[in-house]
Amino acid sequence: MKLSAEETGSLLRRASAAYHTGVETLLAAACGRGGAPGAGRRRTLVAMEGHGREELFEDVDLTRTVGWFTSLYPVALSVGPEDGWDVTLPSVKEQLRAVPGRGVGFGALRYLSGGAPGEPADGRVAGACPR
Structure with a gap:
């Protein structure tokens, strides 16, 4: 499937407004829906990337910090292949909000978990994220 720039802009504006969500949720929902049917299951493991500048602490101001703090973490999205977008988008939005x-x-825990160098102890979850 390929969308033109106009179609993409329309989709992002209309879907974002209708479901009060952002591009990240729209793309994650599309990945979840695209991955679930072919594999014959409801759960799809997706590697998510964030800018790493989330406001985690009230007393830490990152606005004058130079550099980029990319965070990379896996999310197992539960998306029903038979569900419509009206069910999928709010569900994925809540699943993403539930990520601590x-x-x-995740990156710190990945390397501090006691596993082999660069791997978590069980090796399952980090396998979704590239090195």
Whole structure:
């Protein structure tokens, strides 16, 4: 499937307004819906990336910080292949909201978990994220 720039803009404006959500949720929902049917299951593991500048602490001001703090974390999205967008988008939005700290702590926990260098102890979850 390929969308023109006009179609993409329309989709992002209309869907964002209708479901009060952002591009990240729209793309995650599309990945969840696209991955679930082919595999014959409801859950799809997606590697999410954030800018890492989430306001986690009230007394820390990152506005004058130079650099980029990318956070990369896996999310197992539960999306029914038979569900319509009216069910999928709010569901994915809530699933993403449930990720503690928008995934910022995953990288630290990944390397401090006691597993082999660069791997968590069980190796399952981090496998979704590229190195």
